[in-house]
Amino acid sequence: MTTRADVSPPPRQRFLPTLFRTTAFKLTAAYLVIFALFAAFVLGYVAWNAQRLLTDQIRSTIDAEIQGLAEQARQGGIRRLVNIVERRSRGPGASLYLVTTPVGERVAGNVEAIPPGTLDKPGESEIEYSRTAEGIDTPSRAIVRVFVLPAGFRLLVGRDLEERDRLGAVIRRAIGWSLALIFILGCFASWFVARRVLKRIDGMSDTAHGIMEGDLKGRLAITGTGDELDRLALNLNAMLDRIGELMAGMQQVTDNIAHDLKTPLTRLRNRAEEALRTAQSPDELRGALDGAIEEADNLIRVFNALLMIARLEAGRISENMSELDISEIVSGLAELYEPLAEEAGLSLTCEVAPGLKIPGNRELIGQALNNLIDNALKYGAPERGGDGAVIVAARQVGDQVELSVADHGPGIPETDRGRVLDRFVRLDTSRSKPGFGLGLSLVAGVVRLHGGQLRLEDNAPGLRVVILLPANSPKPVDTPALAEPAASTAAPNPAGLPSH
Secondary structure, eight states: OOOGGGOOOOOOOOHHHHHHTSHHHHHHHHHHHHHHHHHHHHHHHHHHHHHHHHHHHHHHHHHHHHHHHHHHHHHHHHHHHHHHHHHHHHSSSSEEEEEEOTTOOEEEESOOBOOTTSTTSOEEEEEEEBSSTTOOSOOEEEEEEEEEOGGGOEEEEEEEOHHHHHHHHHHHHHHHHHHHHHHHHHHHHHHHHHHHHHHHHHHHHHHHHHHHTTOTTOOOOOOSSOOHHHHHHHHHHHHHHHHHHHHHHHHHHHHHHHHHTHHHHHHHHHHHHHHHHHOOSHHHHHHHHHHHHHHHHHHHHHHHHHHHHHHHHHTTTTTOOEEEEHHHHHHHHHHHHHHHHHHTTOEEEEEEOTTOEEEEOHHHHHHHHHHHHHHHHHHOSOBTBSOOEEEEEEEEETTEEEEEEEOOSSOOOGGGTTGGGSTTOOOGGGTTSSOOSOHHHHHHHHHHHTTOEEEEEEOSSSEEEEEEEEOOOOOOOOOOOOSSOOOOTTSOOSSOOOOO
């Protein structure tokens, strides 16, 4: 068995290990990796396209120069071509030129060293070259195109790739710095988000441990942002409010049982003791035994009512629903209670619209109406004469069915109408009547189970109890019969469980 001393909050763990294990941090880290991969792909695609575009421009430039120089060679011969190549070679820039004899001897140009066999392959290629004959300086890369001139001369025109390589280096550095920045910002965002979430979760945990230790008034903090944690806190607070109401109701019921059932139990014991002390004949003993049995039956009715209310609040019988003809139920109960009303000197009037249908439990609806009509007959007599009519009505109101029981008795003061729905609550005006103050509590439980509303109104004079139930038809549900069914609607409620 767990006692309050056993409930203690877990020790606080170090922040960073706890932070790394949070779902918020893991999700943010996963998003960071996905975003980093996406960013690397986009930047890499941009870099590849930029380099491809620059390479295409270099090739276009080389082709244009090759065509121009070849035309000059056709018009003015090799001498004119050599003069033009010498003049262009002395100018600044990344363009490369070389004119050789058929045997590979250099005639003009700004290229001294190239890989062997380059001039033997007409067309485009990417090579390493040097501007000095010894090839001492650092080799550079270039895209070149070899063109065969008349008489076997070779013309090489190219373009240094330093600009392209420099652009590639700039893009690679940009990618590296971008990914590093994304990683840093992502880690900070993960830490920030996880820290905020962890702080709120720790607050919820502290509140939960306080509630576990007995502080039932503690509630989870609401920031007002409307996020998922706020929605969770609102639902949990509503659940805690409901648990608090049930705990308060349980405490009240315990106190009321101890107080209100003490009298019948004492009376039962006194009768038995008196019979043992004073009875002189079997008939006197039998009479005392009959009185004890009657008191025991009253106690059994009380406990049956308490059990039914507990089952209603727990929702254990909410599935045993079907479509009910409420018009038939109300009419049958009114007809059944007419003789009892006449004996009480009252008139019972039934005003029921035909064909009213609701989804519900027939036994529970019948038990609730039994209690209301029984209360009206007990407390519906006018205090100073006048109309002693009890009106039972059922009608359609929009998408709801309204059931009402009205009398012209003393009624219930407005200040007490909420209190009389609690268990074992009886007003001073009803103390002289039989009952234990459970009838309206049971009615409220039945209405709540069916998703309806219960109102206590002034009937000027008297009390009018109104029940609003939804009129939509549910799908039939096959469920086993109740283990302990309520009183059938075929007979008046014998328990007579008034609540006012």
